[in-house]
Amino acid sequence: MEPFTTLTAIAAPLDIAKIDTGMIVPxxxxxxxxxxxxxxxxxxxxxxxxxxxxxxxxxAFVLNQPAYCGARILVTGPDFGCGSSRESxxxxxxxxGVRALIGASFGxxxxxxxxxxxxxxxxxxxxEVRGLWRQLESAPGSxxxxxxxAQTVTAPDGxxxxxxxxxxxxERLIKGLDDVGVTLEHxxxxxxxxxxxxxxMPWRATIM
Numbered sequence: 001m002e003p004f005t006t007l008t009a010i011a012a013p014l015d016i017a018k019i020d021t022g023m024i025v026p027x028x029x030x031x032x033x034x035x036x037x038x039x040x041x042x043x044x045x046x047x048x049x050x051x052x053x054x055x056x057x058x059x060a061f062v063l064n065q066p067a068y069c070g071a072r073i074l075v076t077g078p079d080f081g082c083g084s085s086r087e088s089x090x091x092x093x094x095x096x097g098v099r100a101l102i103g104a105s106f107g108x109x110x111x112x113x114x115x116x117x118x119x120x121x122x123x124x125x126x127x128e129v130r131g132l133w134r135q136l137e138s139a140p141g142s143x144x145x146x147x148x149x150a151q152t153v154t155a156p157d158g159x160x161x162x163x164x165x166x167x168x169x170x171e172r173l174i175k176g177l178d179d180v181g182v183t184l185e186h187x188x189x190x191x192x193x194x195x196x197x198x199x200x201m202p203w204r205a206t207i208m
Contacts, residue, residue: 001118003176004148007099009072011144012062013136016049019076020083021110023049025092034091041092067140075132075144076103081110090117100146102153104129115169116178120146122153122163131155148174 029044050061057064063071074093080103081089090113093101099119104126106114111121124132135156136142145154148170153161172178 001116001176001178004099004118004120004173006145006147006149007072007120008143008145009099010068010070010141011073011075011102011132011136012068012071013133014062014074014076014080015133017077018079018082019046019049020079021081021086021089021107022083024081024089025086030086030088034088034095040095041088042095042097045092045096065140070097072097073100073102073144073146074098075129075136076101076106078104078126079107080105081107081114083107085109085113087113087116090114090119093117093119102129102132102144102146115173118173118176118178120148120165120173122146122165124153124161124163128161131159 024046025041025044026047029041029047032041032044034041046063050057050063052058059065062068080101089110093114094117100122101114101119102122102124104124106121106123114121132144132153132155136144139156142156144156146152147154148165151163151165151170153163155161
């Protein structure tokens with residue numbers, strides 16, 4: 001996955017509470033095969049909020065407004081990503097182009113899926129989130145900066161807000177490592193072990 005260090009980007013205020021994973025990716029899209037570079041989940045991200053029953057964009061929805069076009073940071077309502085454990089919700093966030101989510105709370109499983117895909121979930125206080133919403137709504141198209149090494153969010157007014165993140169998860173995000181990537185860091189040791197195993201018990205190695 002792509003490493004994450006510092007991101008300065010347009011941020012969109014998504015002031016809706018409890019957007020669950022079924023709203024992030026409606027169930028009828030679950031069978032879409034995700035093939036990055038071919039078929040992705042960007043069009044189904046928040047589909048029923050972004051589009052009407054005729055698949056026409058809803059002009060009033062924040063992500064359809066020109067000022068927020070290309071937003072890579074979302075400032076969400078509480079409990080964003082609650083509900084089911086579908087990893088496609090994280091795929092949809094990433095495929096839409098969002099690399100950082102800022103909110104007062106997130107679904108626990110969703111947070112893990114996000115970090116496995118290179119998305120940084122930033123938890124701030126409810127009052128800090130409301131302050132960001134006000135600034136982004138009063139000056140559409142404003143940017144935020146998420147500095148992962150420093151663990152800070154810089155608001156449009158220049159204020160810096162600190163956030164906490166598990167040290168191991170932080171290191172993986174900065175290096176761009178998911179679970180497979182972490183395992184591959186130990187590839188020389190793994191290959192040495194397998195070679196020694198085959199020499200010691202060649203009959204078992206053949207069977208396996």
